[in-house]
Amino acid sequence: MKKRKNFFLFYLPFALLLVFIIFPYAWTFLTSLKNTSELYTKTVHYLPEMPTLNNYRFLFTNTDFIPSMLRSTLIATVTSCIAIIVSSMAGYAFSRYRFPGRDIALSGILLLYMFPQVLFLTPLFITFRNLHLLGSWVSLVIAYCTFTIPFAIWLMTGFMDEIPQEIEEAAKIDGASMPQLFLRVIIPLLKPGMVATGSYIFINSWNEYLYAVMFTSSETRTLPVSLFSFIGEYDVRWDMISAGGITAVIPVVLLFMLVQKHLVTGMTAGSVKG
Amino acid sequence: MTNSVQNVRKKRDYTPYIMLAPALLLICCIIIYPIFYAVFTSFQYYAMFDLANRRFVGLQNYIQVWHDDAFLASLSNTARWVIVTVSLQFLLGLILALILNQNFRFRGFLRSISLIPWVTPGVVIALMWMWMYNGNFGVLNDLLMRAGILGDKVAWLSNAHTALNAQILTMVWQGTPFFAIMILASLQSIPIDLYEAADVSGANIWQKFYYITWPHIFPTIVITSLLRIIWVFNNVEVLYLMTQGGPGYSSLTLSLNAYIEAQKSLNFGYGSTIAVYGTLIMILFMTFYLKFTRKNRER
Numbered sequence: 001m002k003k004r005k006n007f008f009l010f011y012l013p014f015a016l017l018l019v020f021i022i023f024p025y026a027w028t029f030l031t032s033l034k035n036t037s038e039l040y041t042k043t044v045h046y047l048p049e050m051p052t053l054n055n056y057r058f059l060f061t062n063t064d065f066i067p068s069m070l071r072s073t074l075i076a077t078v079t080s081c082i083a084i085i086v087s088s089m090a091g092y093a094f095s096r097y098r099f100p101g102r103d104i105a106l107s108g109i110l111l112l113y114m115f116p117q118v119l120f121l122t123p124l125f126i127t128f129r130n131l132h133l134l135g136s137w138v139s140l141v142i143a144y145c146t147f148t149i150p151f152a153i154w155l156m157t158g159f160m161d162e163i164p165q166e167i168e169e170a171a172k173i174d175g176a177s178m179p180q181l182f183l184r185v186i187i188p189l190l191k192p193g194m195v196a197t198g199s200y201i202f203i204n205s206w207n208e209y210l211y212a213v214m215f216t217s218s219e220t221r222t223l224p225v226s227l228f229s230f231i232g233e234y235d236v237r238w239d240m241i242s243a244g245g246i247t248a249v250i251p252v253v254l255l256f257m258l259v260q261k262h263l264v265t266g267m268t269a270g271s272v273k274g
Numbered sequence: 275m276t277n278s279v280q281n282v283r284k285k286r287d288y289t290p291y292i293m294l295a296p297a298l299l300l301i302c303c304i305i306i307y308p309i310f311y312a313v314f315t316s317f318q319y320y321a322m323f324d325l326a327n328r329r330f331v332g333l334q335n336y337i338q339v340w341h342d343d344a345f346l347a348s349l350s351n352t353a354r355w356v357i358v359t360v361s362l363q364f365l366l367g368l369i370l371a372l373i374l375n376q377n378f379r380f381r382g383f384l385r386s387i388s389l390i391p392w393v394t395p396g397v398v399i400a401l402m403w404m405w406m407y408n409g410n411f412g413v414l415n416d417l418l419m420r421a422g423i424l425g426d427k428v429a430w431l432s433n434a435h436t437a438l439n440a441q442i443l444t445m446v447w448q449g450t451p452f453f454a455i456m457i458l459a460s461l462q463s464i465p466i467d468l469y470e471a472a473d474v475s476g477a478n479i480w481q482k483f484y485y486i487t488w489p490h491i492f493p494t495i496v497i498t499s500l501l502r503i504i505w506v507f508n509n510v511e512v513l514y515l516m517t518q519g520g521p522g523y524s525s526l527t528l529s530l531n532a533y534i535e536a537q538k539s540l541n542f543g544y545g546s547t548i549a550v551y552g553t554l555i556m557i558l559f560m561t562f563y564l565k566f567t568r569k570n571r572e573r
Contacts, residue, residue, distance in 0.1 A: 005376065009479070014373045017366065020447065021388050024402040027413055031405065044416040090297035097290035105294070112305055113501075114556055116508035118532040119549040122315055122542045123308035146304050153297060178289060207395035209511055214537050224397035228515060231401075238405050245398040256393045260386050268459030 025249075032056070032242035039238055055243035065244060068226035075137050075222065076205035079144040080198040083152045088194060091156030092186060096165070106157070112150040117210060120146055125214060135217040143211040148201040155200070158269045159193030196262040203252045223248055316547040322540030335547035345548065347523035348531045351438060352507065355445075355527050360502050362446040364495070367453025372487075374454065375461045385458075392451040396511035403444045404516055407431050434524035437517050441525060444512055449505075453498055460494035461487065496567045503563075504556060528552050 005011065031039065032055050034048040059065050093099075094106055124143055125134075133139040163186075171185045187194075209224040216225060227244045234240060256263075319331045339345040374385050391399070406414050409429030418424035430440040464486065472482050510530040513519065519526030519534065526534075529552055535545030 005378070010373060010376065013369055017370055017373070017450075018384070018388065021391060021450075024399075024406060024447070025390070027406060028398075028402045040411055044411065044413055086297045086300060089293040093290035093293035097287070099290045102290075105298075109301070112301070114504050114553075114560065115305075115309060116529055116532075116549060116552055116556075118508070118510065118529050118536065119312045119546070119553060120305075120308045121533065121536045121549075122546050123311035124304075125536070126311075126315075126542070127308075142304055145300060146308070149297065149300060150305070203393050207393075207397075209395070209397050210514070210533065210537075224395055227401070228397045231404075238408075238411075241401055242405065245401045249394055249398050252393050252395065253390055256390070257386055260389065264389075264455050264459070268456055 025246075028242045028245050031239055032246050034239050036237060036239050040236070055237075055240045056247070058240055059243050059247065063230070064221070064226055065223075065247070068221055068223045069248075071137060071220065072206050072223040075140050075144070076202045078141050079148060079205045080201045082141070083145060083148045083201045084156075084194055084198045087149060087152035087156045087197065088160075088187075088190060090153045091158075091160045092182070094153070094157040095160035096168075109150045109153055117147065121211070121214065124211070128215060134215060135220050137216075137220060139215045140205075140208075140212060140222065143215060144201075144205045144208060148204060152197050152201060155197045155266050156190075156193065158266050159190060159197070162193075162269075163189050192262050193266060196259045196266055199255050199259040200263055203255060206252055312546045313550055315542055316550045318543040320541075320543035322542065331543070335544050336551075338544070339547060339551065344519075344523050344526060344531055345528075348519075348526045348528045351523070351525060352527040352529075354438065355442060355513075356503055356507050358439075359442050359445045359449065359506050360499060362442075363449040363453050363502060363506075364499060366446065366450040368457055368495075370450060370454040371457035371461060374458050389451040389455060391448050392455075394448070397515060399444060399448055400512055400515035403440075403447075404431065407440055431517050432521055434521045437521060438525040441513055441516055444516070445506065445509070448512070449502060452502065456494055456498040457491055460491040464490045500560065500563055504560070507552070507556060528555070 030046070030048060033051040033053070034045070035050065035052060035054075038045055038049060094102065120143070124139075124146070128134045128139045128142075133142075167189070168181060168185055171181050176185070207224065208222075209228065212222045212225050213228075216222060221229070227241070227248055230237070230241050230244060316335060317330055317332060318328060319334070320328045370388060374381065374388070406412050407430035409415065409427055409432065412430070414430065415424065415427045419427070428436060430436045468486050469482060472486060477485070507527075508529050510527070510533045513525060513527060513530045514533060517525045519530050528548065532545050532548035532552060535541045535548060539545070
């Protein structure tokens, strides 16, 4: 298998693709280490002359970045918990039982993926307004469930299919009741899948902007909303804005790296099988 | 015999329904109900700035869009946005997947690295690219001028000729990893002896790709492309953050138009109408796409 790789078919395209993918992050990171004055020179300075962490200090102490980050963490965590509980139960039903309406329900849930986010915007806004939920973090948890639950059910059904049925049958013969079976046998086996799905939901909720900007007020805004509002508030501080971008991306990247292998397996399983 | 059938009936298992109940209840309340509500709203004159005059107007909104310059401009932009973005994502994703399918050092690590754009917040994507595209101080102008490709600075996002293309490039960057992981998974399920047999009979690298790889990954490409087309069609985050459809209507897409009507103008009725049009277009497209590709696969 030790063949020498062709330069034009392997190394060159790979290097170009990697540069294309990594460059925006590298550039943002370099910008975040510069002084404001260094951004607005006649020719672009590639490396910061005097690298500084002042931008990060300013971001953490003078803006609402940290409170927004905590709010985003809360919303993303609650959304993940709800979606995981609901979707692992549904996944169990879809994977282990054949019942009337099963196929229609399963493909119907997949079809929901197709409906655009903008379609839900008006109904949710009006409903939240009537329920006096606008500006509250609860409204965002509900809104995020709309686009995470269908996908989570699909993922969890896939993860459930991978678990051999023999273990459950043995537990049933031993006289385990349904709740016992679910809590003691299924959940421990399903844990890696639940963690992967939960992380995916967390990442998507953490990243979301369009609902967040409409359903929050200036006191309750989430991380993406705060971050983007800096463009208006601190017009020329692209160094500080870059620091915010780098800080906002680190948690999701770390989380993704941890669950990446499992998540990718779960996501690709359905489509590869056909 | 009858006895046992009755027994089975009596013991009918309600477990799946109980397990499904929370999911179905939530889906009905927060997905199905809003869909119907949006369709209902689309037949109304319903604007936040003029609530007193809220009323049913029948098909008026649906007719009005065809006299609306913004809507008409958005149609061709949407076609370009979806077709160019998804084709390039596919092409680069395929190349990336073929590369990542080789054996080399740090493969796992580099694979994870190349997937990062896919989980990056839309706001951060917009910020990074806005700063790179900046007309006066952006790095893109500087690099292109140093390379002698560009004579003068271009304000990429505030120029009607470049605004949409610049954002297409950003979207290609964002979506390439998704294509790559789907195709990669499919590549890894190809039995290796097929290639060994091809080696024995002296096939070259292109023949191997054409006769073994491509037929095997084709179904995955069909499904992934469909998912991507739907996703890119519906996506408004980057466009909204970077140019809000401007300058003029030069980067306005259908979904973005619906979002701006609802979120900025608070014109709920009209915005819902545009969103319903978008949904109908996608349903139609999906039906044709699946029919066409199924026919092709059966051949």
